[in-house]
């Protein structure tokens with residue numbers, strides 16, 4: 001990517017759409033299938049216009065059946081296509097869960113590499129848009145827990161396009177979770193040409209020396225906001241965006257922690273057995289002797305996401321992140 | 333209804349929809365045996381449903397309510413089917429059956445509370461299961477509930493409501509298969525409103541009818557004109573009788589109600605992207621409300637004065653419900669920890685205490 005490359009200012013969901021269009025154009029084997037993805041262009045417009053551009057064999061409205069969507073994608077992928085199924089909301093993936101974990105994730109190993117399922121399963125996930133019941137969950141840990149699956153969560157338009165391209169080109173199934181709360185929250189210059197952002201690499205969004213805030217997806221922004229507020233109090237906060245939840249980029253996390261010795265992990269998913277627990281374990285395993293304070297987790301609570309009247313009290317925010325950081329940096 | 337009437341009504345070709353009124357409200361079938369006052373109440377409930385729906389959409393537009401799935405066009409099937417139930421029967425709705433739920437005992441204010449983002453709207457105490465948002469997932473519940481009632485020797489019929497799109501899900505198949513195998517006292521009320529968001533009925537399945545799917549499970553499937561409340565009443569009443577062992581043993585029935593959603597899928601949807609306004613107009617001509625009204629007027633059961641009284645009553649009922657819902661004090665933030673388990677584990681109690689302390693310290697502004 002050269003600095004002079006033409007770019008367009010896009011929101012995250014537009015960047016997803018741009019990335020899908022790019023992959024459809026690049027590789028005739030790429031097909032999109034899902035509920036309301038063709039004629040309607042997706043309920044979030046992530047596939048807007050793709051039917052017109054690529055036709056009904058490449059962009060397909062399916063019957064309302066997630067097991068069918070994921071299972072058929074596995075079969076298509078095994079035959080040589082590159083299916084990119086969309087699950088309308090991550091909370092509706094469960095009828096397809098069996099196909100995802102029992103087959104997509106395991107075909108390669110079960111067949112000793114003879115049969116594979118390079119499927120990129122996209123789903124909007126997470127809270128913060130006052131959506132109805134079952135539309136706001138963050139269950140990324142389910143997928144991160146499944147050997148054979150790769151789990152990616154972009155937090156910027158530029159990453160969304162590049163990570164999506166990497167996912168589609170990956171030889172293995174990828175669960176691509178899109179934080180819908182920030183689908184249209186801000187814009188960024190996104191290169192027009194196709195490019196990839198590597199899977200499995202976290203990135204440092206803000207450098208700092210005193211404490212590491214490790215997060216991903218829609219929580220990246222409150223983490224950065226907290227870091228700005230903390231800077232006024234003389235606390236120099238580093239913010240690490242995981243981008244890929246499985247496999248975890250332990251190297252980047254550990255490097256940050258070795259520098260700061262203090263960390264707060266932030267996610268909106270429930271706390272128990274969440275990705276945060278895995279991050280804490282990774283830090284302890286690799287850098288215990290650098291640790292200067294207990295690592296805190298700022299997370300959703302261990303309750304079903306409340307309906308929207310109470311949602312703001314459930315989701316971690318900059319205030320909760322800031323207070324956790326203050327406790328961690330003042331620990332002696 | 334006697335057995336032969338039931339059989340001729342239900343056990344017909346699956347593409348021969350039952351009708352009582354034609355599009356203009358003229359009688360073309362057997363008018364069900366409902367008292368004059370019950371018929372007028374039915375009309376009132378249709379008007380109430382239509383008014384409620386319009387208010388709910390406008391509350392959403394004004395930012396006073398979250399996303400809402402409108403039911404305009406489908407009130408005839410909703411109210412007609414609900415009238416066929418006894419109080420002790422149970423309803424298993426999707427997210428669109430506001431009128432079914434209300435007729436079966438859920439206060440309008442509770443329906444609004446739910447769509448205003450308040451779980452207490454589902455604590456209504458009526459024989460109506462909580463709204464099921466994940467498509468088709470309520471259908472097996474209706475089967476299991478009815479099955480358990482039958483095992484206990486209780487005379488309870490269960491009615492599952494779902495859309496045409498739902499018939500593509502595995503849960504639909506599994507539920508109907510169980511019902512057929514275990515003879516559960518269940519009526520499957522499929523509201524074929526022609527669209528599952530943007531996907532038209534003919535792209536949902538290659539089957540000629542949805543009613544015809546029942547034959548794969550070994551029981552009856554029947555189509556009914558879902559814009560004709562009297563026809564829906566008759567068919568569902570017959571199906572309920574059959575579920576109630578009227579013919580010796582309980583048998584399930586699949587009812588495919590042919591209807592149309594006049595409005596958007598939800599307030600977050602724009603139907604002009606995927607469907608023709610001309611199609612909407614064609615279906616509007618079959619609107620259940622003027623149809624029933626014409627019938628009631630023609631048969632001397634309704635006049636201008638009664639219609640005006642219904643309008644006034646409906647307006648007041650909806651206004652009261654909106655006021656009651658909006659006056660409800662928001663639950664405290666810690667309410668999210670209530671009822672997660674019968675008894676909260678200590679970790680949850682600790683999380684609750686942490687949120688309570690934070691809220692106490694920073695107040696509402698801390699969470700904006």
Ligand SMILES: Cc1ncc(C[n+]2csc(CCOP(=O)(O)OP(=O)(O)O)c2C)c(N)n1
Pocket residue numbers: 035064066088092095428465466467494495496497498499523525527528529597
């Ligand atoms: C399992 C599942 N998948 C997808 C969705 C998203 N979704 C909500 S409603 C809907 C269409 C439903 O169509 P239909 O069953 O015909 O009922 P209608 O909304 O027309 O009443 C879809 C795809 C969902 N709620 N649950």
